[in-house]
Amino acid sequence: MPKLKIEKISVENFGSFGSASLDFSILKYPVIVLGDNGAGKTVFFVDSITYAFFKDAYGSGNISRKTVSRFHSGDNVKALVELESDDGASFVVVDKKVYESDRGIQYPSIKDLTGHTYDTLLSTYIVRQGKVSDFIEDTSSNRRNLLLRLLEHRFDKAHELVKAGLNEFRDRMESIRSTLKWIEGQFIAYGIGEVSEEAIDAELNSLEKKRIELRSKLEDLNRRQESIQRDIEDLIKEIENTRSILEIFDKVEKLSREIRDLEDEISLFYRYPDKTDDSILETLSSKIDELIKQDTNKNRWIEYSKELNEALESFKREFSGVDFSVLDVLRKRLDSFREERGKLSNAINMYRERIDKLSQEVSECPLCGAPLDARHRLEILEESSNKIKELESKIKMIDIEISSVEEDIRRLEDIKNRFEAFRGGIERLVNTISKELGIEASPVTHENLDVILSTLSKHVNDRYGYLAREFENLFTELVDMGFKIDREKFRDLETGLRSFERDLRNKYFRLRELRNSYMEYMEVIGGRDREGLEEKLKEYNERIEALKESNREIDKEKLKLSGELEHVSDRINKLKKLRDESLKEYNRYREELDKLEEEYDFHKDLKEIFSKAGFRLYYLNNIFIPELNDLMDKYLSEFNSEYRVKFEASSDKLEMYVYQGRYMRDIKSLSGGEMTLLGLAFRLAFGELISKSVMNYTFDFLILDEALTHLDDVNKRHVVRKLVDLVNNGLVSQVIIITHDRTIQELPELTGSIVNVYREGSTSRIEVS
Numbered sequence: 001m002p003k004l005k006i007e008k009i010s011v012e013n014f015g016s017f018g019s020a021s022l023d024f025s026i027l028k029y030p031v032i033v034l035g036d037n038g039a040g041k042t043v044f045f046v047d048s049i050t051y052a053f054f055k056d057a058y059g060s061g062n063i064s065r066k067t068v069s070r071f072h073s074g075d076n077v078k079a080l081v082e083l084e085s086d087d088g089a090s091f092v093v094v095d096k097k098v099y100e101s102d103r104g105i106q107y108p109s110i111k112d113l114t115g116h117t118y119d120t121l122l123s124t125y126i127v128r129q130g131k132v133s134d135f136i137e138d139t140s141s142n143r144r145n146l147l148l149r150l151l152e153h154r155f156d157k158a159h160e161l162v163k164a165g166l167n168e169f170r171d172r173m174e175s176i177r178s179t180l181k182w183i184e185g186q187f188i189a190y191g192i193g194e195v196s197e198e199a200i201d202a203e204l205n206s207l208e209k210k211r212i213e214l215r216s217k218l219e220d221l222n223r224r225q226e227s228i229q230r231d232i233e234d235l236i237k238e239i240e241n242t243r244s245i246l247e248i249f250d251k252v253e254k255l256s257r258e259i260r261d262l263e264d265e266i267s268l269f270y271r272y273p274d275k276t277d278d279s280i281l282e283t284l285s286s287k288i289d290e291l292i293k294q295d296t297n298k299n300r301w302i303e304y305s306k307e308l309n310e311a312l313e314s315f316k317r318e319f320s321g322v323d324f325s326v327l328d329v330l331r332k333r334l335d336s337f338r339e340e341r342g343k344l345s346n347a348i349n350m351y352r353e354r355i356d357k358l359s360q361e362v363s364e365c366p367l368c369g370a371p372l373d374a375r376h377r378l379e380i381l382e383e384s385s386n387k388i389k390e391l392e393s394k395i396k397m398i399d400i401e402i403s404s405v406e407e408d409i410r411r412l413e414d415i416k417n418r419f420e421a422f423r424g425g426i427e428r429l430v431n432t433i434s435k436e437l438g439i440e441a442s443p444v445t446h447e448n449l450d451v452i453l454s455t456l457s458k459h460v461n462d463r464y465g466y467l468a469r470e471f472e473n474l475f476t477e478l479v480d481m482g483f484k485i486d487r488e489k490f491r492d493l494e495t496g497l498r499s500f501e502r503d504l505r506n507k508y509f510r511l512r513e514l515r516n517s518y519m520e521y522m523e524v525i526g527g528r529d530r531e532g533l534e535e536k537l538k539e540y541n542e543r544i545e546a547l548k549e550s551n552r553e554i555d556k557e558k559l560k561l562s563g564e565l566e567h568v569s570d571r572i573n574k575l576k577k578l579r580d581e582s583l584k585e586y587n588r589y590r591e592e593l594d595k596l597e598e599e600y601d602f603h604k605d606l607k608e609i610f611s612k613a614g615f616r617l618y619y620l621n622n623i624f625i626p627e628l629n630d631l632m633d634k635y636l637s638e639f640n641s642e643y644r645v646k647f648e649a650s651s652d653k654l655e656m657y658v659y660q661g662r663y664m665r666d667i668k669s670l671s672g673g674e675m676t677l678l679g680l681a682f683r684l685a686f687g688e689l690i691s692k693s694v695m696n697y698t699f700d701f702l703i704l705d706e707a708l709t710h711l712d713d714v715n716k717r718h719v720v721r722k723l724v725d726l727v728n729n730g731l732v733s734q735v736i737i738i739t740h741d742r743t744i745q746e747l748p749e750l751t752g753s754i755v756n757v758y759r760e761g762s763t764s765r766i767e768v769s
């Protein structure tokens with residue numbers, strides 16, 4: 001069961017507090033709350049919780065409930081408690097209303113969430129200014145009366161559950177009876193009066209025999225149809241053979257027409273189509289090859305003549321009258337000019353050296369070594385400068401001559417280079433033509449090139465004339481052989497004659513194929529009569545129609561049997577489904593109805609028990625107390641594994657027996673610490689039992705308000721150790737000890753947070769240290 005711990009408490013104008021809040025998630029437990037009497041400890045840590053949960057706050061002792069309630073009343077009074085569950089849910093409680101933060105769900109009250117009322121909360125998880133062991137130390141009669149009063153809401157809840165259970169069982173039984181009646185109706189619809197597996201199996205056996213019989217009949221019909229189909233297929237083969245022979249008759253007639261037409265077409269190419277054979281075609285092919293060859297040679301010599309004429313024209317246009325011997329004269333002249341220019345450059349350098357020496361103010365003449373005065377130096381300088389200018393002028397004239405000669409040389413060399421390239425091409429042409437003519441080729445030079453070209457041109461023209469005559473002779477020979485060739489139509493010999501040859505050859509080969517096919521078809525026909533074949537074909541078709549009619553009659557019978565077989569198979573499947581599903585469902589509902597009837601009778605007895613006065617005693621001894629004993633042992637094992645407690649209820653008492661080991665202890669012999677631990681175990685066990693009634697949440701905190709004050713130091717320290725164990729072992733997450741006794745914080749076992757509550761004037765304050 002999920003547990004709720006306190007996340008935060010916030011108050012406004014509550015008791016002695018103005019505005020205050022405390023985040024419990026930052027505290028380390030067990031927590032000690034210290035403060036003087038009247039500081040507001042109980043107001044914040046007890047009354048704020050009960051006020052938020054139940055809008056009520058009062059306690060035992062001298063202060064009455066009415067007085068405490070008035071103390072916390074007012075228009076602006078607010079107490080808000082935030083709770084957090086260990087399953088991740090968060091709740092806000094204010095003015096008795098409970099809101100789940102994440103999902104936005106509102107519970108009617110804290111009682112619906114945890115099962116606790118104000119009284120049960122103060123008897124379990126909150127000890128308000130009293131002893132933890134009040135219940136343990138009370139008389140047995142008071143214990144019984146108090147327990148019955150605290151459990152009153154649980155009795156009411158149990159009574160409500162019994163009444164609700166009766167209605168639920170009644171509705172469920174009616175629903176099941178209706179379902180059983182519907183399933184029985186299904187069985188009746190299938191002709192089965194008894195809802196049993198034996199009845200279904202008997203019907204299934206009968207149907208299975210009928211299905212086997214129907215399948216056997218269908219197999220017989222299928223075999224008959226297979227035999228008919230084989231007969232039909234044999235007749236169809238005979239029909240196909242007969243039609244094939246009739247088609248051959250048609251093909252023979254068609255071939256006869258094609259042969260006549262093709263012979264007419266061949267006569268357009270050749271005068272004697274009936275004499276056309278492979279030798280004639282080979283002769284035609286040979287003559288056409290010679291014609292094309294002669295025509296190709298003739299055209300080649302025409303091309304040679306054209307190339308020779310073009311070469312001669314180019315020579316006359318570009319190279320005739322050019323004298324390449326001038327190049328040697330020009331090169332010698334260029335060398336002379338360059339030699340003279342070098343001498344002039346050397347003279348200029350000599351005069352410049354003289355000027356450099358005179359510029360250094362030497363005392364001797366640089367020419368003769370005689371003494372040199374200033375006037376004589378100036379004369380020599382002026383003479384040298386004039387001489388340099390004269391020589392530079394001559395060099396410029398020579399440079400102009402050099403440029404002119406170099407230009408002439410470049411022009412002539414360019415012409416000579418072009419001629420050499422031209423001569424190379426002409427020489428290759430001359431060599432090729434001379435070789436084909438069978439004459440010796442002469443070396444080609446600038447001087448004899450025009451003569452060579454003219455001589456070769458004459459030889460070429462003679463060869464062309466001879467080839468032209470040969471070509472005409474071959475063409476005439478073809479016509480004389482019987483081939484219908486029009487000379488004017490075949491200007492393009494390669495295309496025209498080859499096309500003529502190809503057409504004639506294709507037509508001849510086609511004619512030969514047709515004649516061969518004609519002979520083959522005639523062999524297949526043999527001596528058969530066309531009319532007899534057509535009569536047999538008609539007989540085959542009539543026999544096939546009769547067989548098909550028999551097949552259709554069988555199909556009708558098969559369709560009828562298949563319908564019956566499908567109906568039987570469908571009924572078998574439905575019956576199996578009825579057996580496997582509906583029958584199981586029927587038996588399951590039957591068993592459930594029997595159990596519900598037992599439960600219904602049991603709840604009827606419970607309802608009668610509730611109306612009797614002894615029910616509460618029965619409930620205590622048989623339901624509540626066994627659970628309480630178990631939970632008491634669970635919590636006592638955390639404090640001291642030797643202790644066990646057993647409660648027994650009678651009509652006027654609730655006896656409590658305490659065992660230590662195998663021995664029973666008198667309650668009056670227990671120490672204060674032992675009584676306190678028993679009281680803690682009872683409160684935790686009883687609190688958990690209360691929450692089980694709603695099966696939602698229980699509380700995960702224990703608030704002890706001045707509950708340890710009456711204990712001596714030894715028992716106090718012993719109880720504190722057990723409270724620390726409760727937290728460390730995870731049984732209770734939040735243990736809060738409220739006290740005015742400041743010496744408790746000196747106990748080494750208490751290492752949790754300390755919260756101080758004090759007054760500033762009339763207002764209470766809270767401080768965590």
